[in-house]
Amino acid sequence: MDWQYFSEVLPHYKMALWLTVKLATIGIFFAVIVGVICSVIQYFKIKGLHQIVQVYLEIARNTPLLIQLFFLYFGLPKIGITLSGEMCGIIGLTFLGGSYMAEVIRSGMEAVSKTQLESAKALGLSNIQLMRYVIIPQAISYSVPGLGANCIFLIKETSVFSGIAILELTNTTKNLMGIYYKTNEALFMLVIGYLIILLPLTFFLMWLERRVRNAEFGA
Amino acid sequence: MLNSGLNVLFEGINFLRLLEGLVHTLRIAFIAVIISLVMGTIIGVIRTSNNKFVQFPFKIYLELFRIIPILVWLFVIYYIVPVNFDVELSAETVALIVFSLWGAAEMSDIVRGAIISLPKHQVESSRALGLGKIQMYRYVLVPQAAKRSIPQIINLITRMIKTTALLTMIGVVEVIKVGQQIIQVNNTEYPTISFWIYGVIFLLYFCICFPLSRISRKLEQKWAM
Numbered sequence: 001m002d003w004q005y006f007s008e009v010l011p012h013y014k015m016a017l018w019l020t021v022k023l024a025t026i027g028i029f030f031a032v033i034v035g036v037i038c039s040v041i042q043y044f045k046i047k048g049l050h051q052i053v054q055v056y057l058e059i060a061r062n063t064p065l066l067i068q069l070f071f072l073y074f075g076l077p078k079i080g081i082t083l084s085g086e087m088c089g090i091i092g093l094t095f096l097g098g099s100y101m102a103e104v105i106r107s108g109m110e111a112v113s114k115t116q117l118e119s120a121k122a123l124g125l126s127n128i129q130l131m132r133y134v135i136i137p138q139a140i141s142y143s144v145p146g147l148g149a150n151c152i153f154l155i156k157e158t159s160v161f162s163g164i165a166i167l168e169l170t171n172t173t174k175n176l177m178g179i180y181y182k183t184n185e186a187l188f189m190l191v192i193g194y195l196i197i198l199l200p201l202t203f204f205l206m207w208l209e210r211r212v213r214n215a216e217f218g219a
Numbered sequence: 220m221l222n223s224g225l226n227v228l229f230e231g232i233n234f235l236r237l238l239e240g241l242v243h244t245l246r247i248a249f250i251a252v253i254i255s256l257v258m259g260t261i262i263g264v265i266r267t268s269n270n271k272f273v274q275f276p277f278k279i280y281l282e283l284f285r286i287i288p289i290l291v292w293l294f295v296i297y298y299i300v301p302v303n304f305d306v307e308l309s310a311e312t313v314a315l316i317v318f319s320l321w322g323a324a325e326m327s328d329i330v331r332g333a334i335i336s337l338p339k340h341q342v343e344s345s346r347a348l349g350l351g352k353i354q355m356y357r358y359v360l361v362p363q364a365a366k367r368s369i370p371q372i373i374n375l376i377t378r379m380i381k382t383t384a385l386l387t388m389i390g391v392v393e394v395i396k397v398g399q400q401i402i403q404v405n406n407t408e409y410p411t412i413s414f415w416i417y418g419v420i421f422l423l424y425f426c427i428c429f430p431l432s433r434i435s436r437k438l439e440q441k442w443a444m
Contacts, residue, residue, distance in 0.1 A: 062377070062428035064384035067395065067421050074402075075414040152286070159288035163388060170290055183298045190291055198286045 005182050009189070016172035017193050023086060023168065024155045024197075027093030031154065032147075034094055035101025040131070042102065043109050053102075060099035065160045068092045073164040085166045089158070097154045104150060108143030109135050144212045148205035152198060159194075169193045233401050237416075240397035241423055244383045247311060247391070251318035252376050258319065259326020264356055266331045277327065284324040290385050292317045297389045310391045314383075322379055329371045333364035366442065373435035377428045384424070394420055 038057065041049045060068075072088040083091070112135050120134045162171035173190040177183055266277050284292070297313045300306055308316075337360060345355040387395040398416045405412050 058429060058432075059425060062381070062432055063421055063424045064381040066384040066387070067417065067424060070395070071414075071417040071421055075417040078411040078414040156286075156288040159290040160385065162290070170288075170294070173294070177298070183302050187291075187295050187299055191287060191295065194287055194291060202282075202286065 005180065005185050006189070009176055009180075009186075012172055012176060013169070013189050013193060016167060016169045017196065019166070020155075020158050020168040020193070021197060023089050023093070023161065023166070024158050026090050027097055027158075028151055028154050030090070030094040031097025031101050031150075034098030035103075035105050038098060038102035039106040039109060042106050043135075044127070057099045057102060060096055061103075065092055065096050065157050066163050068095060069160065069164050085161075085164050088164055089161045089166050093154055093157065096157065097150065100150045100153065101147065104143050104146030105139060108139035108146070111142045112138045141212045145205075145209050148209065152201065152205070155197060155201070156194070236397050236401070237394060237419065237423070240392065240394035241427075243391075244386065244393040245380065245427070247314050247318065247386065247393075248376075248380045248383050251315055251322055252379060254315075254319040255322025255326045255379075256372070258323035260330050260361065262323060262327035263330025263334065264361065266327055267334050281324045281328055284321045289317065289321060289382055290388060292321065293385060293389050310386070310389045313389060314386050314391055318379060318382070322375065325375050326372065329368045329375065330361075330364060333368040334360050336367065337363055370435045370439040370442070373431055373438070377431045377435070380428055380431075381424065394423065 038053045041053050069088055069092045072083060072092060073085060076083065116134055116138070117130065120130050125133065158168055159170040161168050162174060165171070167175075169190055173186045177186045180186070262277060266274060268274065293313060296317055297308070297310065300308055300313075341359055341363070342355065345359045350358065383393060384395060386393050387399075390396075398420050402413045402416050
C-alpha cells in the first residue's frame, strides 16, 4: 500500500463519491414517484393505462441496466435525441427503479386487508380518501423493507454508469488505475467508497424496519 | 435512412455473431447457476444451524455480496488476483468465480429461508421416525424446501442472466462486445447503426428474461402458501 498515493487521489474520490450519491438520490427520488403512480394504476386496474404500465414494468424488469443506458447514450443521439451522460444515468435509474418500486408498493397495498377496504367504503369514503387515509399509511409500513432493499440495489446499480462515461466511483477508479497503475490501492478505495455509502444506510434501514414493524396496525 | 442501420444486422453473418455472443453469455450464466445451486443448497443447510459461530462467517459472506456491487467484485477479482498472487485468470474464469460466489450466497439465503419456513412438526416427526440428521435433510426438509424456493430461484437466475451484461466491462466477448464490434465496423457507412444494434440486444435480453419471470410468477401463484 502506498499512502502517499491515497492523499494524492483523495479529492478525485471525494468528487466521485459525491456524484454517486447525488445521481443515486435523484434517481431513487424519481423512481419512487414513478413507482407510486404505476402501483396506483395497477391497484385500481385503470383501463388503458393498466396495460401500458404492465408493458413498461416487464420491459424494465427484464433487461439489464447497462443495455438500457447504452441505448439511451449511444443509440438515441443517432435518431436526433442527445442527452448528457448524467441525464442518461438518471433516466436509466428512474426507468429501472420505477418498476422495482412499483412492484414493492403494489404488494404493500395488496397486503392491506379486504375488511379495511370494505369498512372504509361502508363509511362512505371516496376512492381518493380511501387511498389517502386507509391504504397508503398501512401500505408504507408493509413496503418499508422492500423499499429499503430497492434503494440499496439502485445505489449499487450506479456502478454500471461507468459504462457511459459518468465519473462516479467505479469509473474514477478505472481511470486512476489507468493513470497510476496502483491497482490494489485504487480498488481498495473503490470498495471503501461503496461501504461508506451503503453500510450506514443498511444499519439505518434495519433500525427503520424494526420501528415500522412495531408500529404495524393490529400486530 | 432509418432502415439502413437495421439492414446491416442481416448482412452476412452479423446477426449470427450476435447470437453467438449471447450463447457465450448464457453458457457462463448457466455454469454459474449450476455451481450456485449446489453450493447454495449446502451452505443454506449449514446456515440453518443454531450455532452462532457457524452462522456468523456465512452471514458476513452474504452481506459482502449484497453490499458491494457485482461490477466491483468483477474488477477486484480481475485486477487484484493476477497482480498479487501470480495467477493468470481469463475474463471468463473471473466471471465464473464472481457469479458462482454471488449466486451461492443468494441461493443459500433462499434455501435457508425455505427450510426455516417449514413447519416444526416435520423435524419432530422425522426424529420420531428415527432418521439421522443427514437423512432428515436428504429425505424430508430439502425436497419440501426445494418446491417452496423454486420461484425465487428462477428470479435469481433471471437476475444473474441480466447481470451478465456487465461482463463486457472486463472484456468478455459476449453479446454487447460483439455488438460494439459490428457498430465500429459499420459506423461510418450507417450512422444510425448503434440505435438498431443496441435496440436488438435490448430485445434479445428481454426475450430470455421475460419468459423466466413469467414462469416464476405463475409458480408463485400456484404454490402460494
